[in-house]
Amino acid sequence: MGFEIKRFQGDVDEELICPICSGVLEDPLQAPACEHAFCRVCITEWISRQPTCPVDRQAVTACQLRPVPRILRNLLSRLCTSCDNSPHGCNAVLKLDSLASHLVECEFNPKRPMPCEAGCGLVIPKDELAEHNCVRELRALITSQQGKLTDYQQELAEQRLVINEHKRELALLKEFMRAMRVSNPTMRALADQMERDEVVRWAGSLARARVTRWGGMISTPDDVLQVMMIKRSLSESGCPPHIIDDLMENCHERRWPPGLSSLETRQNNRRLYEKYVCKRVPGKQAVLVLQCDNTHVDEHMMVEPGLVMIFAHGIE
């Protein structure tokens, strides 16, 4: 719908008036043959009722409407108009083509979003600022958030149920694959791949660790006391069951690779320690050096599926 003609300075040429709304053309379109121009909103509304030109009744459909010629658009954009917010005190006089950008930032816009300065931090339309009550608004916000929270919790519970269901199915499938892998080489490859993926996923879930004192390494830990504690922690962190026993074995220098197997070789290779990507064993002064994280390390410094190094102190 067009602009109120009274808003414009001076006379507006009859050619720039929409014959439907009798305002100054806004976003105009023209009929194809007779070239009569109308506001987009006005002509669309009219054609939805009757597919004719409102001036001369020639047949016109909505898709035949065309943008008006540049000269008409230019004439329109040069008209000088007052701001939409002039009743609210804005005295700006603007070219029609800069009206839209002015309206975005016009300070007199009663609906201009303003931050509440009383402390609630909400952004509210300027004209509602006087009526604004922080407590009431925040309370309403809390109510709505609580409603959402309840919904999410319910959804979460439902999803958990579904996930558990999936886990059970997955466990069954894995069992099935293990049973099959013996007889079927394809199945074996698949199962191996799955196990590798499982390790990678688990490795990705663990936090990185930094060893500040490599000298604090305990190369011959006590099986019962130290190793069992580590095992429990690994198991709780989601360590895939098929590697946990190997990892536990790899806590001791007797199973370590040639580059680490004795105090002498360890001292020779000490500079290589910094290359290790270490993962934290949750809650313990110990690190995991998994093979899948350390493919860049020399063979004589690594074993399958990885190393566990227990320290006296110095793990961050």
Added chain:
Amino acid sequence: MANIAAKRIKREFKEVMKSEEVAGGAIKLELVNDSWTELQGEIAGPSDTPYEGGTFVLEIKVPETYPFNPPKIRFVTKIWHPNVSSVTGAICLDILKDQWAAALTLRTVLLSLQALLSAAEPNDPQDAVVAKQYKENPQLFHMTARHWTNVYAGGPASIVEFNQKVQRLLDMGVDEHDARVALSTYDWELERATEQLFS
């Protein structure tokens, strides 16, 4: 009232007021209420027609959906015309119905109605009785229309014979307008009109 309708009517009202037709006394327009939904129009009977010298008042109701729908207009002044109901004043004119176009204005509509008084469309009648007379007895139609213009619209031509016949029926206790309608309908044959009135 929808913004667009009010805006249009205000502008059209001014357009009519400034027009040369108003200056020449051919048409007139007045507001009935402040909401711009109802107006009263007046058109002068065109010269060389039986309506010459008469002033015809129109009731104009502007719908909420104006100008996407036409204004609702009817004659308040009683008129004898094939395209206007002699009973209700309803008008049969294509631009007030399916031929309405949004660019038409109150001024153009009033002028179209004036033109309708000059050029009746008896083949698309609103009042079948009047249309029949118009086609079968144009002379009598002309006189009847002039008589109605004189009585209801302030026209100059008083037709003595018709007035006497109406008076005869009045003397019998018949309502004046009923008497005139009956006489007009039965081609001013007193006997048939009386028969119809008392049957």
